[in-house]
């Protein structure tokens with residue numbers, strides 16, 4: 001990209017090492033809103049104190065604000081300096097009251113950051129730096145204040161006027177207006193501020209806390225959608241109870257509100273006492289939502305609720321510390337999900353995110369430690385690294401300290417830091433002090449990026465019975481960091497005795513070894529034969545594991561490992577080994593290795609005692625994305641074909657078994673229960689295999705399931721099967737689905753996604769057509785993610801088309817989206833910046849498109865940061 005073709009200066013890099021305390025603090029905020037779609041007036045009075053002895057001016061953050069007046073201790077000021085992003089006020093006072101009045105345009109705000117309108121309702125998103133789009137302020141998380149909020153708005157359009165904390169007053173005004181005043185007794189940073197105004201259906205409930213306080217629960221959803229809110233409300237009550245029993249943490253206000261909005265950049269937001277959610281993570285009934293939606297709703301409701309303590313009561317000192325609250329809260333929501341549903345399915349879901357997305361981020365130009373050192377646009381760092389790898393790091397602490405030690409550390413953390421804005425180091429120190437364990441080396445997980453590789457080799461001496469395992473670790477240089485140090489890697493494993501391998505009691509009790517050196521050797525004596533090594537139990541560390549497993553080792557692990565994760569992982573290795581080798585084999589060897597691979601699964605399919613959920617996972621062929629991460633460079637088209645080839649052979653071989661399995665599972669009326677979810681999942685998996693194998697009854701079974709399904713999981717299951725099998729009726733079923741759901745955009749998103757990731761030659765023409773669909777709009781992130789995101793992330797043949805048309809399509813779209821919603825554009829550029837592993841021809845095509853995007857006039861900071869990093 002050419003530099004400085006636009007008028008704005010190159011965006012500034014902020015560094016963690018440059019952290020300085022704020023020059024001023026704000027004690028109280030009294031903020032007043034006159035809501036109008038295009039001309040909202042904000043009047044914000046704050047009490048400000050100088051922090052320390054200095055004579056620096058007060059510099060407030062502010063963007064896209066029309067300043068109306070500045071008053072200092074009641075006196076109108078004119079001695080201030082304004083630029084695009086700040087307001088500087090010169091004063092030598094140490095304490096003063098500052099009143100700023102400004103005007104904003106919520107309806108014209110398509111970035112969905114700050115105050116904006118979502119299908120008529122006003123709402124806010126202030127994390128990370130959105131409050132500065134509402135008023136001039138010290139927009140940083142270490143400035144904590146008490147807030148009072150007054151909202152004035154039209155009574156008919158906005159019967160509900162909501163903000164954080166407790167409603168303390170309200171009244172009527174002339175011109176059909178009314179007002180409500182809110183007061184939040186807790187200190188908070190401005191990123192936790194929220195305002196919502198609109199007309200909703202309201203669901204109410206109560207929760208009685210452990211100490212017998214009654215909390216009012218209120219869920220606000222679009223008019224007419226009330227009956228889709230019950231699952232979210234139930235999930236909230238479960239979350240509240242869970243945090244009490246697991247961590248002794250009670251809710252602290254008398255009211256907890258959740259609002260579901262249609263236009264939202266992310267999943268949800270933990271604003272104090274007033275969560276704002278993407279409606280996708282609230283609304284569900286069995287007709288409109290899949291089992292996976294039900295699961296995700298419970299998880300996200302939990303996540304935001306758990307933030308009340310890990311995020312709100314104790315917050316981040318600066319945004320480089322984001323993982324302090326996000327890694328920890330993801331870990332907490334994962335533990336919660338474990339307790340609510342199938343732990344193994346849940347764990348596999350977590351691991352897939354790591355392997356398919358986080359490892360990809362590590363391997364890309366965006367690689368960063370869970371606590372980044374340099375940031376241009378903070379919104380670019382709400383990443384799988386900060387969130388999911390962050391959660392894995394917390395999980396390792398949990399493994400190293402044990403459940404009780406971890407809890408002791410959490411207790412100390414709250415005791416020490418409640419009400420403060422702190423760092424990741426503060427958190428680790430609390431863990432360290434509560435457990436008397438030196439975590440110095442462990443802290444490297446916070447500063448070092450990249451996916452560590454753990455290589456394991458072993459030897460066995462027949463004569464002495466001595467079995468030796470050598471573990472070594474290595475983290476290769478990443479784009480952001482050349483030097484890598486040894487980490488603390490907890491390795492959970494056990495040995496399976498081959499001689500008695502029919503029985504489970506022949507397993508040597510699980511070991512937890514702390515790998516701290518480059519190489520470590522562990523010995524076991526008295527082994528009557530070479531044991532099978534069962535490694536990386538429960539995915540105990542976010543690493544890649546290299547061990548030369550033989551096929552028979554893997555089979556033994558699949559059938560006998562004491563750890564469910566390792567059993568699943570072994571099955572995935574069997575599939576992966578085969579797929580990754582197919583490309584280099586001649587036809588005869590190919591046929592044979594496919595046959596051998598497929599045969600391995602006979603026992604799994606026929607094992608009547610195997611948990612249905614684990615069975616389903618073991619019978620699932622690894623995704624293209626996870627295969628992609630296992631190799632250094634990839635012929636994408638070849639890999640896609642090899643995977644399909646194995647999938648089809650697998651489907652063919654067990655046709656009869658799939659058919660019988662499908663028929664054997666009869667599910668009564670839909671209920672979202674752990675048992676039924678397992679049953680639907682395996683049925684929909686084998687339905688795909690029936691379709692892929694062109695089973696003579698596949699068509700009719702799929703049609704039958706589609707027509708008689710009493711729930712969305714089975715409707716989508718039928719469509720997905722028809723899509724995979726490339727069956728003739730795919731299009732007509734899709735049409736019926738569209739007819740039925742045309743007025744329901746959230747449901748249609750599933751349909752948009754299926755359309756977008758279908759393997760078809762005319763996919764781009766199809767996408768163009770869909771972009772003109774009555775329900776499609778570039779302004780809604782859910783639509784964009786469903787259509788454009790599904791294509792870019794998951795349509796391998798379309799996106800990676802060797803003629804470059806897929807890359808160009810995505811680039812063209814991002815250029816348009818740059819002006820409308822930079823945050824969403826920046827998320828969607830991910831597949832384009834991950835060019836490092838594809839062949840050189842495709843690399844050049846991808847880079848060319850990145851360059852084109854880079855030349856866009858008015859390029860956002862968000863895209864600028866990713867493009868400059870990723871261009872060679």
Ligand code: ARG
Pocket residue numbers: 125127128265266268269270303304326378379382823
């Ligand atoms: N704190 C929110 C959550 O994880 C995420 C909000 C991030 N929003 C953003 N625009 N970066 O629950």
Ligand code: ZN
Pocket residue numbers: 303307325326329
């Ligand atoms: Zn979060």
